[in-house]
Amino acid sequence: MKIYPAIDLYEGKVVRLFKGEYDRMTVYSDDPLAVAEDFRSQGASCIHVVDLEGARKGSTPNIEIIKAIKTRSSLFTEVGGGIRNMETAAAYVDAGVDRIILGTAAVENEDFVKQAVAAFGDRVAVGIDLKDGYVAVKGWTEKTELEAIDFAMRMEALGVSAIICTDISRDGAMRGTNRQLYRELAAALKLNIIASGGVSTMEDIRELTAMKLHGAIIGRAYYEGAISIREAIGTAE
Secondary structure, X not given: OEEEEEEEEEOOEEEEEEOOEEEEEEEEEOXXXXXXXXXXXXXXXXXXXXXXXXXXXXXXXXXXXXXXXXXXXXXXXXXXXXXXXXXXXXXXXXXXOOEEEEOHHHHHOHHHHHHHHHHHHHHEEEEEEEEOOEEEEOOOOEEEEEEHHHHHHHHHHOOOOEEEEEEOOOOOOOOOOOHHHHHHHHHHOOOEEEEEOOOOOHHHHXXXXXXXXXXXXXXXXXXXXXXXXXXXXHHHO
8 A cells, every 4th residue: 555645735835724624724844845855755655735725716826836846856746626627637747746636626527527537547536525424625615415435436437547535524633544434435446545534543554554445645643743654654565
């Protein structure tokens, strides 16, 4: 299983939200490039980046920082937040991003998903963010009536090769990840599944690895010193 340490960007800074709430934001660093370099020094090969401003507004305010992260770190870089049309998707691909993550747009416009998959193939993933068991959109601010497995199966049928699934209630809460959710997804789907939200202990890493998931995202647990990226990578191999 691959470990994806996370950088969430807001106004050019590295931040974390508590359960997706923008008014409960902690700033961890003013230097995202230094954070990415620390990931690489601990043995990371991948990085997960979210533009939180983009997720809210459907824009790319942090694209130059993201481009610099990719260029300077040389890590496999996946990016989500505000990718809602082919122009934005192409801008990130042209910037060297290895995988783009469609969130709100995948829910609201399946034709866009089809176009993106046709153009970029396995460089397209879909983010499935769950609030009270239902898919949430627009920076986690609005809840839909879509259930996780049903929506994931629709994305799989469209040719999407990977999903990043987040239980918002666990995100940034440091109380463990929703293992049952990932067991159910792994049993129902053939595509690559990346676990996100609440991955905060080495036991989480061991359990997710045993499920043979493609990857796990580590955010606040790294910034709070609860998990060593190097140890997590060693356990997940």
